Amino acid sequence: MSQRTSRLLAVLEEQGLPAMLITSPINIAYLSGFTGSHGAVLVTPAESFVLTDSRYVLQAGDESPGFAVCQLVEPGKEIADWLVELAGRLGFDQCGFEADHLTYAGHAALAQGLAGRLELHPTAGVVEGLRMLKDAAELDAMRRAIDLTDQVMDAVLPQLRPSHTERQAAWMLEQALREGGAERPSFPIIVAAGPNAALAHHRPGDDLLGQGRPIIIDMGAHIGGYNGDLTRTIFLGEPDDRFWTIYDIVADAQQRALAGVRPGVQAHELDALARDHITAAGFGDQFGHGLGHGIGMEVHEVPFVRWTTPGGQSVPLQAGMVTSIEPGIYLEGWGGVRIEDLVLVTPKGCEILSSAAKIQKVTG
Ligand code: ZN
Ligand code: ZN
Numbered sequence: 001m002s003q004r005t006s007r008l009l010a011v012l013e014e015q016g017l018p019a020m021l022i023t024s025p026i027n028i029a030y031l032s033g034f035t036g037s038h039g040a041v042l043v044t045p046a047e048s049f050v051l052t053d054s055r056y057v058l059q060a061g062d063e064s065p066g067f068a069v070c071q072l073v074e075p076g077k078e079i080a081d082w083l084v085e086l087a088g089r090l091g092f093d094q095c096g097f098e099a100d101h102l103t104y105a106g107h108a109a110l111a112q113g114l115a116g117r118l119e120l121h122p123t124a125g126v127v128e129g130l131r132m133l134k135d136a137a138e139l140d141a142m143r144r145a146i147d148l149t150d151q152v153m154d155a156v157l158p159q160l161r162p163s164h165t166e167r168q169a170a171w172m173l174e175q176a177l178r179e180g181g182a183e184r185p186s187f188p189i190i191v192a193a194g195p196n197a198a199l200a201h202h203r204p205g206d207d208l209l210g211q212g213r214p215i216i217i218d219m220g221a222h223i224g225g226y227n228g229d230l231t232r233t234i235f236l237g238e239p240d241d242r243f244w245t246i247y248d249i250v251a252d253a254q255q256r257a258l259a260g261v262r263p264g265v266q267a268h269e270l271d272a273l274a275r276d277h278i279t280a281a282g283f284g285d286q287f288g289h290g291l292g293h294g295i296g297m298e299v300h301e302v303p304f305v306r307w308t309t310p311g312g313q314s315v316p317l318q319a320g321m322v323t324s325i326e327p328g329i330y331l332e333g334w335g336g337v338r339i340e341d342l343v344l345v346t347p348k349g350c351e352i353l354s355s356a357a358k359i360q361k362v363t364g
Contacts (some may be wrong), residue, residue: 001048002066004031007130009045017121018092019044021083024101026297027127027226032064040280041067051082089117096123129304132294133320139344140323141226143298143353145186146342148221149228150356152176152220162211162236166191166204169217177221186227186299197233197288197335200289200328211237214246214335218224220299227299230342231325232353244361246283246329250337251358253277253327257291261325261343261350264312267305274327275307283329284334292324295342321345322353332343 001009007355008031012020022041023030032041032050036059038053049069050060060069070082087093097107097124111120134142156173164172171187177185192202194213209215214235220228233250235243253274260273271291278287290306293299303315305323317323323345329340341354 001308001316002031005043005048005066008043008127011126012043012096013135015096015123015126017096017123018094019087019090020096021079021098022127023106026103027098027131030127030131030297031320032060032067034060034064034067034223036060039072042083042084042086042095044092045092048085049082051079061160078113080110081218083110084117084231085112092118094119094121096126098125098127099260107318110319111210124301129227131296132302132315133318134322134344135320138226138296141224141297141324142228142342143229145182145221145223145226146230146286146353147355148177148180148182148223149186149219149230150354152180152221153217153219153232153356157217157232157234158293160215160234160236162208162209164202164209164211165206166193166196166202167249169215170219172205173217173219177219180221182221184222186222186331188227190216190231192216192336194335195333196288197337198330199333200330200336200338201272209236211235212239213335214239214241214243216336216338218338218340225297227295227297229295229340229342230356231301232356232358232360233337233339237271242331242334247359248293248361249278249281249283250329250339254293254325254339254341257325257327257351258341258343258350261317261323263317263319263345265317265349267303268314270317270325271305271307277331278283278327285328286329289328290328292326292340294321294323296322317345319345 028041034050036056042049048067050064050067053072171189191204192207193215196202197214197216218231257274292305294301294303326340330336343350
């Protein structure tokens with residue numbers, strides 16, 4: 001049994017669940033290795049299963065050592081039929097499901113197929129909770145994605161010219177990511193020049209990068225199922241007076257937060273380290289998003305580093321978490337500055353995983 005499966009079983013035991021059905025494709029891949037587009041995973045203490053159709057039976061056998069493969073046939077032997085059969089064979093009468101990942105219609109169909117023979121219990125964030133703590137294989141994959149992201153940023157920024165459009169710049173970055181071995185960008189690359197940089201998630205368009213204005217570039221490499229994520233703010237030519245004022249506040253806010261990353265710190269306390277500095281400088285209302293987010297198989301995943309957390313519970317940082325630290329200030333009509341790096345929480349503090357160069361003010 002894999003470590004990931006045994007960690008899940010420990011949580012199920014705490015929750016009093018004898019079995020759990022996993023339907024999120026990312027959680028399926030995390031637990032079993034199976035990457036087909038259709039299927040489910042059933043985890044029980046005795047044995048675990050990948051349920052999929054004929055297109056993927058062989059693939060599941062290869063990708064999911066330690067899991068028995070059950071073939072779905074529609075109509076005939078659907079997930080509910082397998083659940084009833086396996087519950088009878090292994091002796092359980094309740095099963096957890098992922099409330100965030102089973103649709104209303106999917107749940108109704110499942111319940112109808114089960115016809116009361118197995119009791120379904122909603123669960124929330126169980127596998128996501130496991131995924132917060134990265135194991136060694138995941139950290140290797142993340143370092144590959146992050147290192148390539150850094151290399152591409154460092155290689156492409158010096159090639160940018162004021163006459164390039166945002167879209168051309170985004171394509172230069174995407175090309176370099178793929179040539180470097182990325183399967184795809186982690187998300188559509190953001191290049192936002194001048195006033196567009198006031199929009200935290202601007203979509204690159206036909207506007208020119210231009211001279212003397214802030215340019216926010218946010219991108220990442222997706223390799224081996226894991227994502228990089230990196231933001232740099234640059235300018236071409238000479239920036240206006242405001243640029244360095246704003247840039248320095250954001251850079252200081254980021255340093256304060258980075259210095260505060262260690263196990264035991266609550267996510268909202270970390271957010272406050274950066275936010276209080278930006279607020280004291282007079283720009284609190286212009287920093288409208290959270291300080292950061294967990295990252296791994298998904299670009300945005302728990303823990304969310306925000307001033308509040310959904311449901312009001314705060315998450316204490318733990319060694320093995322990987323999160324972004326990305327404060328920003330956005331001024332309508334002018335533009336914005338955001339600086340983003342990824343960090344690994346370590347037993348004593350943190351390791352900054354991102355290594356792409358940051359712009360330096362030339363004085364003298
Ligand atoms: Zn980003
Ligand atoms: Zn991010």
